[in-house]
Amino acid sequence: MASARGEFGSRFGFIMAAAGSAVGLGNIWGFPTQAASNGGAAFLLVYLVLAFCLAYPVLMAELIIGRHAHSNAVSALQKIAPGARSRRLGTTTGVVGFITASFILSFYAVIAGWMMAHCLAAAANLLGAPDIAAWLVNMGTTRNILFMALFMGLTVGIINGGVHDGIERWSSRLMPVLLVTMVLLVVYVLTLDGAMEGLKVYLLPDFSAAISPQLIVKALGAAFFSLSLGVGTMLVYGSYVSDKENLPVLGGLVTLIDIGIAVLAGFLVLPAMYVAQHSGVEIFNSAGALISEDTLIFTVLPALFDTMGIAGVVVSFAFFALMSIAALTSSISMLEVPVAYTIESQGWTRHRAVLLIGFAIGVMSLIILLNFDTLFGLVVSVTTRYSQPLLGFMYCLFCGWLWHRDSILQELKNGAPDVESGFFWKIWPGYIRYVCPAVIMIIFLQAIFG
Numbered sequence: 260m261a262s263a264r265g266e267f268g269s270r271f272g273f274i275m276a277a278a279g280s281a282v283g284l285g286n287i288w289g290f291p292t293q294a295a296s297n298g299g300a301a302f303l304l305v306y307l308v309l310a311f312c313l314a315y316p317v318l319m320a321e322l323i324i325g326r327h328a329h330s331n332a333v334s335a336l337q338k339i340a341p342g343a344r345s346r347r348l349g350t351t352t353g354v355v356g357f358i359t360a361s362f363i364l365s366f367y368a369v370i371a372g373w374m375m376a377h378c379l380a381a382a383a384n385l386l387g388a389p390d391i392a393a394w395l396v397n398m399g400t401t402r403n404i405l406f407m408a409l410f411m412g413l414t415v416g417i418i419n420g421g422v423h424d425g426i427e428r429w430s431s432r433l434m435p436v437l438l439v440t441m442v443l444l445v446v447y448v449l450t451l452d453g454a455m456e457g458l459k460v461y462l463l464p465d466f467s468a469a470i471s472p473q474l475i476v477k478a479l480g481a482a483f484f485s486l487s488l489g490v491g492t493m494l495v496y497g498s499y500v501s502d503k504e505n506l507p508v509l510g511g512l513v514t515l516i517d518i519g520i521a522v523l524a525g526f527l528v529l530p531a532m533y534v535a536q537h538s539g540v541e542i543f544n545s546a547g548a549l550i551s552e553d554t555l556i557f558t559v560l561p562a563l564f565d566t567m568g569i570a571g572v573v574v575s576f577a578f579f580a581l582m583s584i585a586a587l588t589s590s591i592s593m594l595e596v597p598v599a600y601t602i603e604s605q606g607w608t609r610h611r612a613v614l615l616i617g618f619a620i621g622v623m624s625l626i627i628l629l630n631f632d633t634l635f636g637l638v639v640s641v642t643t644r645y646s647q648p649l650l651g652f653m654y655c656l657f658c659g660w661l662w663h664r665d666s667i668l669q670e671l672k673n674g675a676p677d678v679e680s681g682f683f684w685k686i687w688p689g690y691i692r693y694v695c696p697a698v699i700m701i702i703f704l705q706a707i708f709g
């Protein structure tokens with residue numbers, strides 16, 4: 260039954276796909292700058308603890324439910340719900356999840372489009388076409404719409420190929436390219452003047468910053484977004500995993516890769532900023548804080564690349580290619596959530612589901628682009644600050660309280676026969692029942708009233 264709806268062909272394929280979903284703009288863009296402005300290594304430490312103690316257990320909840328049900332999030336939650344009321348709750352959670360995933364994709368496609376445009380601009384410069392390059396880096400409406408549509412087209416094309424020939428094939432190709440590019444960039448940047456100063460900011464902990472409650476809230480939010488939790492992505496990927504695989508180990512590897520790449524991105528972005536400063540680029544804003552977010556990516560770093568001559572053009576190409584790849588392996592996982600639902604619950608063909616949903620999300624992106632100032636920030640904060648934690652809370656509720664513990668153990672024993680006597684089973688059930696929901700609720704309330 261499982262293979263009729265698609266299944267990952269190998270352990271490597273699943274790990275690349277799930278790590279591809281997790282590793283995205285959140286890791287390479289969000290994490291390093293947050294670490295920089297929030298206590299450097301102290302933030303890193305808090306992030307590591309939270310990722311392993313809170314995000315990993317929720318990731319496991321999604322993977323176990325998905326693999327057990329071998330279906331999309333809506334049907335899976337309905338399947339494990341013990342009664343009529345919890346079934347309705349399952350339906351609502353699954354539906355809100357795929358709507359959230361679609362909205363995340365609609366703003367993600369806008370940013371990813373910018374990344375691709377900058378990547379092509381570097382290529383145009385290399386080929387001696389500076390006019391085209393100038394158009395490509397300019398924030399024009401036509402350029403924005405064109406590249407958003409191009410990025411959505413790539414996402415739709417890959418998802419149209421299905422689990423094995425689309426998601427698995429492309430993630431297995433792109434993720435190694437991403438890793439190699441990143442390592443090469445880190446090594447190169449670390450040889451430049453000024454890099455060591457950035458490294459110090461990143462690695463010398465300022466513990467007074469790390470203990471503040473606001474910071475812990477931020478680090479947890481980052482960890483949840485980074486591991487793609489709550490919206491059903493990991494559940495759907497889990498549903499394509501064979502019953503022979505050891506889920507706690509697979510989930511652990513995905514978490515390790517996700518965190519590893521975020522940490523590695525810190526070794527790239529922070530030293531690069533101080534190299535930029537060394538070359539005369541302003542890296543602090545008027546309030547004295549490090550410039551972050553879009554100004555960092557689209558102003559500070561390009562200014563640095565400009566000072567580096569021809570090497571800068573190559574580095575710029577590699578950097579924005581890296582960003583585009585990271586975004587693409589995440590966006591395909593977002594699109595797969597509503598697509599899996601409509602195929603399985605509404606009986607659509609994959610082709611029809613991918614085209615119609617892809618088109619609808621493209622239209623949402625277009626509306627965001629045309630009303631950027633009002634809609635962009637709103638969609639980002641509703642989906643990532645409110646919806647994701649709340650949905651994560653629902654997964655804890657289902658795994659910790661509603662789904663029968665014996666049934667969970669039985670599911671885990673597929674592929675991990677000794678799990679009952681191991682460390683994971685000693686810790687995880689209590690975590691998912693008490694610790695995770697409590698902490699997520701605190702964060703959610705903090706996000707609303709904080």
Ligand code: PHE
Nearest residue numbers: 281283284285286484485487
């Ligand atoms: N994890 C992705 C990132 O770090 C974002 C994402 C969120 C992907 C939700 C899928 C679902 O950028």
